[in-house]
Amino acid sequence: xxxxxxxxxxxxxxxxxxxxxxxxxxxxxxxxxxxxxxxxxxxxxxxxxxxxxxxxxxxxxxxxxxxxxxxxxxxxxxxxxxxxxxxxxxxxxxxxxxxxxxxxxxxxxxxxxxxxxxxxxxxxxxxxxxxxxxxxxxxxxxxxxxxxxxxxxxxxxxxxxxxxxxxxxxxxxxxxxxxxxxxxxxxxxxxxxxxxxxxxxxxxxxxxxxxxxxxxxxxxxxxxxxxxxxxxxxxxxxxxxxxxxxxxxxxxxxxxxxxxxxxxxxxxxxxxxxxxxxxxxxxxxxxxxxxxxxxxxxxxxxxxxxxx
Amino acid sequence: xxxxxxxxxxxxxxxxxxxxxxxxxxxxxxxxxxxxxxxxxxxxxxxxxxxxxxxxxxxxxxxxxxxxxxxxxxxxxxxxxxxxxxxxxxxxxxxxxxxxxxxxxxxxxxxxxxxxxxxxxxxxxxxxxxxxxxxxxxxxxxxxxxxxxxxxxxxxxxxxxxxxxxxxxxxxxxxxxxxxxxxxxxxxxxxxxxxxxxxxxxxxxxxxxxxxxxxxxxxxxxxxxxxxxxxxxxxxxxxxxxxxxxxxxxxxxxxxxxxxxxxxxxxxxxxxxxxxxxxxxxxxxxxxxxxxxxxxx
Numbered sequence: 001x002x003x004x005x006x007x008x009x010x011x012x013x014x015x016x017x018x019x020x021x022x023x024x025x026x027x028x029x030x031x032x033x034x035x036x037x038x039x040x041x042x043x044x045x046x047x048x049x050x051x052x053x054x055x056x057x058x059x060x061x062x063x064x065x066x067x068x069x070x071x072x073x074x075x076x077x078x079x080x081x082x083x084x085x086x087x088x089x090x091x092x093x094x095x096x097x098x099x100x101x102x103x104x105x106x107x108x109x110x111x112x113x114x115x116x117x118x119x120x121x122x123x124x125x126x127x128x129x130x131x132x133x134x135x136x137x138x139x140x141x142x143x144x145x146x147x148x149x150x151x152x153x154x155x156x157x158x159x160x161x162x163x164x165x166x167x168x169x170x171x172x173x174x175x176x177x178x179x180x181x182x183x184x185x186x187x188x189x190x191x192x193x194x195x196x197x198x199x200x201x202x203x204x205x206x207x208x209x210x211x212x213x214x215x216x217x218x219x220x221x222x223x224x225x226x227x228x229x230x231x232x233x234x235x236x237x238x239x240x241x242x243x244x245x246x247x248x249x250x251x252x253x254x255x256x257x258x259x260x261x262x263x264x265x266x267x268x269x270x271x272x273x274x275x276x277x278x279x280x281x282x283x284x285x286x287x288x289x290x291x292x293x294x295x296x297x298x299x300x301x302x303x304x305x306x307x308x
Numbered sequence: 309x310x311x312x313x314x315x316x317x318x319x320x321x322x323x324x325x326x327x328x329x330x331x332x333x334x335x336x337x338x339x340x341x342x343x344x345x346x347x348x349x350x351x352x353x354x355x356x357x358x359x360x361x362x363x364x365x366x367x368x369x370x371x372x373x374x375x376x377x378x379x380x381x382x383x384x385x386x387x388x389x390x391x392x393x394x395x396x397x398x399x400x401x402x403x404x405x406x407x408x409x410x411x412x413x414x415x416x417x418x419x420x421x422x423x424x425x426x427x428x429x430x431x432x433x434x435x436x437x438x439x440x441x442x443x444x445x446x447x448x449x450x451x452x453x454x455x456x457x458x459x460x461x462x463x464x465x466x467x468x469x470x471x472x473x474x475x476x477x478x479x480x481x482x483x484x485x486x487x488x489x490x491x492x493x494x495x496x497x498x499x500x501x502x503x504x505x506x507x508x509x510x511x512x513x514x515x516x517x518x519x520x521x522x523x524x525x526x527x528x529x530x531x532x533x534x535x536x537x538x539x540x541x542x543x544x545x546x547x548x549x550x551x552x553x554x555x556x557x558x559x560x561x562x563x564x565x566x567x568x569x570x571x572x573x574x575x576x577x578x579x580x581x582x583x584x585x586x587x588x589x590x591x592x593x594x595x596x597x598x599x600x601x602x603x604x605x
Contacts, residue, residue, distance in 0.1 A: 058564075086564025088573075095567075111370065111567050170454050177370070177565030177572065197543035200457060200551060203535070203561045214445065215455045 048269040049077035056083075056090015056103030057179060059128060059205070059223050060258045063289050064103060067277045070285070078269055087111065087179045094120060094261050100270045102261045105179025107303040120261040122303070125277045127292040129224040129255040130184050131234040131242035135212055138219075140164040142236040148188060151219060154195030159217060171199035172211055172220040180205065183256040184221045188237070221254075225290030244292040250299035257301070258291065339584065346581025348574040349377055360578060366542060368572035377575040381544055383582070385554035388545070389459055389534060390527035393466035398520055400467075401474035405516075409482040410504055421479075427472035436533035439465040444537055447549070457539025457551045465533050470523035477522055481515020482508060514601025518594050525590040529583060531556035555579050 054064060061084040068080040087104040088111055094102030095116050105128070108117040132148060134140065143151070143162050150156040151169060160166045173194065174181040185191060202208040205226050212218045212232045219235075224242065227234055234242050237252070246252035266274055276282060283293055349355050355377050363378025404424070408416020439461060447456030485508050493507040509516075539551025540561065559576055566573040 084564075088565040088567045092567045111570075113371065113569075168454055175561035175565065177562040179565070197541065199541060200455070201540035201542070201553070201561065203540075207536075217454055 047077060048075045048272055050269055051079040051081070052101065052270050052273055053099040054080065054082045054090075054101040054103060054260075055085050055093045055099045056101075057087045057105045057258070058084035059105055059179060059225065060103045060125075060260075062225070063126070063258075063286065063291055064260070064277070066285055066289060067273070067282060070282070071273055071276050075269070075272075080273065086177070088177060091120075091261065094263050097263050100262065101266075101274070104259045104261060105256055106182055107257075107259065108261055109303050110182070120263055121265055123260045123262065123266065123274050123278070124257045124294055125260050125274070126258045126286050126294055127247065127255050127297060128258055129242055129244060129247045129252065129292060130180055130188065130221050131224060131227060131254070132184075132188065132237065133209075133212055133220055133222050133227070133232040133234050135216060135218045136231070136233045138164050138167070138217060138233070140235065141233070142239055144238055145188075145190075148235075148237060149190065149192055152189055152194050153192050154198060157198075167217040170215055170218040171195070172208060172215070172218055173199045173201050174205070174208065174221070175201055175203055179256070180221065180223055184254060187254040187256075188221065223290070224292070228290055244287075244296075247292055248296045248298060255292070257294070342577065342581045342584050345574070345577035347578075349571070349578040353377070353571050353574055355575075360575075364544065368570075368575045370566065370570055370572050373571050375571050375575075377571070377578070379555070379558075379575070379579055379582075381542060382553050382555045382558045382579065384544060385459075385538070385552040386528060386556070388552070389462045389466060389538065389554060390524055392459065392463035392548075393470060393527045394520065394524050396463060396467035397471045397474055397523060401471055401478055401519070401523075402516065404471075404475045405478035405482055406504060406508075409479050410500070410508060416479075421476075424472045424475050427468075428476070432469065432530060432533040433536075435465050435469050436536035439533065439537040451549055453549060455539065455551075457537060457541075458549045459538065459545045459552055460548045462534045462538040462554075463548075465537055466527045466530060469530060469533060470527050473526055474519040474523040477519030478512070478516045481512040481519065484515065485511045514597050517597045521590050521594045521597065525587050528586055528590070529556065531560050535560060555583055 052068075054068075061082055065082045068082055072078060072080060083099075087106055090099070090102035090104050091108050091111050092102075093099040095112060102120075104111070108120050108122065111117075112120075132143075138159055140159060140162055147156060147162050151162070152171060156162060157169055158166065159169055171194075185194065200211075202211055202220075205222055208220055209222060209226055209232055212220050222232070224244065227242075236242065237254075240246050240252045242252055242254070247255045260274060260277070262270060262274075265271075278294075283295075286293060349360060350357060353373055360377055360379055361383065362380050363376065364380045365376040365378040366381065367376045369375035404420065408420040443461050443464060444456035447453065447458060447461055449456075489507050489511055490503060493503040498506065534554060535557035538554065538557065540553050540557050541551040542553050543550075545552040559579055562572065563576055566576065
C-alpha cells in the first residue's frame, strides 16, 4: 500500500516538474520570437511579420482587437496580442518596455511620474464619450449639471427632487482608479469628490450595465460604446443629449481621448498598425463600435502637467 | 548493472528532493516579494501600521504621496463575512460528516462523498454568478430592499463554498476515531446519539477544528465570488443586509489601474501582505490544534 502511494506521489511530482519545464521553454521561445520582429522592422518589408504586444485600457480593448483582426488579414505573418488589464497596467507596461503599445483612457502624465511620462509618445486614436445612465423605470430624462453633481456628491438622494418619482437614488460607481470614473468626475462633476459610504461599486462596465438594468432607482455612468441598445436610459445634461455630434461640437463635454502610447517613436510593425488605426479606412469600425472620430473634433484638450 | 542501480536508488530521490526544494523556495520567494512590496506603505510612504489597520479613511494618492491608506473597512468586511460564513456552514458540515460516517456510511460513501467532492471542484466564479442572479434579487424581494447586495449574500455564497472543505476534513476525522471507542461506548449501554456526542465528537475534535480553520482560510482568501455579491460599498455595514467591501474585492478592483510605486499601489500590496499574514496565522492555528490533539492521545 505504502509503495503504491509512493509511486503515485512520484508520478504526480514527475508530471508536475515536466509541465513546469515545458512551461519554461515555451516562455523562452516566445521571447526569442520577438527578436526577428525588430530585425524585420529594420528592413521594413512590404508585408509585415513579427509580433506586436499591446495591453491596457479595457474600454479601448474591443476596438484595438477589431483593428488587429482586420490588420492581420493583409499581414498574415504578423501576430498581434491585445490584453486588457486597465490603463494603469498599460502605461506601466509600455514604460517598462514589456509591451510595444500601452492603451490608456487618460493622459500618461495623470498616472506616471513626469520623467517616465516624457519618454512615452502619445497616439490619440479616437475619442470616447461618457454618459450618465439610469434604470429605465426612473422617469427622468434630463438633469442640470448642478443636479448631477448634487446626486453624485450625495446632496440629492431621492428622484423626486429632480422631477422623478418618489424613489431612493442608488449610485453605482466604477472603482476609483477607473479611467471612465476619472473622466466622469473631472468633466461631469467638475472635479467634486463623490460621496463615499452610500454608493455601490462595480469593477466591470458590462456588469455595471446589467446592474443598472436590475436595480430600481439606480444611476451610474458608462462609455458610449456600451450604449448601443436601450437596456439602460442615458440622461441629457442641461438639455444636451449624450451623442457624438454634441461631443464633436463641444456642447457635451464629458469625453476623453483614447490613447495608444509607445515608448519613444513608434517603429514597425507597431508604427504601421497605429497608422492603420488612424487611417480613414478604419473610421467606419470606430463609429460602429461606439467610439468617436478624432478627426471630427472641433475642440481640443491638452495633457495636464505632471504632478511631482 | 550500475546504471539500473543508479536509476533505482538515486533518480527518484533526486527528482523528489529538487521538487520539494523548489516548492520551499517558491513559497519563500513569494513571501519575501510580498513583504518587500507591502512594506513600502510603511517605509517609503511613512504611514503607520495603526493607520493602515484601524483607520477607515481610504483615499490613497495616485501620484506622489499624501493620501490616506486606512484599510479598516476592508479588513472588517473580510473578517465579518468569513466568520458569518463559518457560522452558517459549520453546523451543516458537521451534520453531513456525521451522517456519512456514523449514521449511514453506505449512503454516505456512495452518494454524499462524491457530491461533496464535486462541490469542491466548482469554480468560484460559478458560485458568484449564481449568487448574483438568484440570491441577490431574492434577498432584495424578500426584505423589500432596492438591491440585495449585502454582507448576508456574501456570507451565504461563501458558506456554500467552504461547506465541502469542512465536511470532508471533518468526515476523515470522525472516520479515524478508533473502533474500540465505539465498542466500549456501546458496551457501557449508550445509545447512538450518546456515543456520537460523548465519545466520537470529543475524540475527533482536533480534526474537526482543523477543517473549520481550513474553511476559514479559504473563506478569507476568496475574491471573485464574494466581490460579485457584496455590493462593494466603501462603508462599515450597518446590518447584515447592507453592502460593504472586503480586502480581496478592493485588491481586484484597483490593481490593474494603479501604477507600481504609487502610494495607492503600495497600499494594495500591503493588503496582499496582510492576507498572506492572516493565512499564515491560520496555518499556525491548525498546527497548534493538531499538537493539542496529539498530546491528548
